[in-house]
Every structure is written in structure tokens, then in C-alpha cells.
Amino acid sequence: MDHHQLEKDIEHLEHVISHISAEDRIPLSYWRGRIDSVSGAVRMPAQASRVKRLNAALSELEQRQKV
Template identity: 50%
Template sequence: MDNYQLESELQHLERVLKNISAEHRFPLSYWRTRLNAVMAARLVPSQQVRARKLDGQLRALETRAPEVG
């Protein structure tokens, strides 16, 4: 992923994760996969901070999510 794609993805994830709940129409696993792809990329320090913050937000949602199955 190039820097432009990383920035776009981080911005999108920041908007989405700020506004979703554990019962969102897309499963949290979808957002986890997208965030993990960002976190696996070569990030500059400011992007690493943002990705870690998103990871914390998503973990909080995952913790509150109802059990499936």
C-alpha cells in the first residue's frame, strides 16, 4: 500500500469506527481485517499512533459485541 492509500484508509477507518456500534451492518471482523492490513504496512510514526488508537477503539467494540453462534 502506498502512502496515499494508507492515509485514505486511515481516514476512512477513523470516520467509520467513530460512528459504528458492535451491531453494525458490517461485521466487526470486516473492519478488523481492514485495520490489520493497514497495521501490517510500513507506517510513519504518526500513522502508527493513529492505527494503535483505531485498534483500541475496535477492540473495545469487539469486547462489547454479542456472542455469535
């Protein structure tokens, strides 16, 4: 994945994750897969930090879904 595509993907995920809930039509497992795939392509510390925040936000949603 090239740098520009990776940035676009991270930006998209940041937007989506901030607006979804556990009850959305698209399951959280889909977004987990997207974050995991981006995580594997991260090359810069700033990107890693952003993906870490995405992981934390999605984990929180996943925990709420289990309750």
C-alpha cells in the same frame, strides 16, 4: 500500498470506527481485517499511533459485543 492510499485508508477507518456499533450490518471482523491490513503497511510513527487508536476503539466495540 503507497503513502497517499494508506492515509486515505486510515482516515476512512477513523471515520467509520467512530460511527459504528457492534450491531451494525457489517461485522466487526471485517473492520478488524481492514485495520490489520493497514497496520501491516504503516511506515511512519504518526500513522502507527493512529492505527493504535483505531485498534483500541475496535477492541472496545468487540468487548461490548461479547457481553
